[in-house]
Amino acid sequence: MDKLEQREEENLHLIEELRQQNALLRDLLWRSGIAVPQT
Secondary structure (H helix, E strand, C coil): CCHHHHHHHHHHHHHHHHHHHHHHHHHHHHHCCCCCCCC
16 A cells, blocks of 8 residues: 555545544534534
């Protein structure tokens, strides 16, 4: 696996992590009464 492939792999992991955190934050904000628009 070359460097570019490795970096792409890492980026995909990061994106997935961010998606999960985003969903979690959205949920917490929603529960506390702050509606966050889905974009």
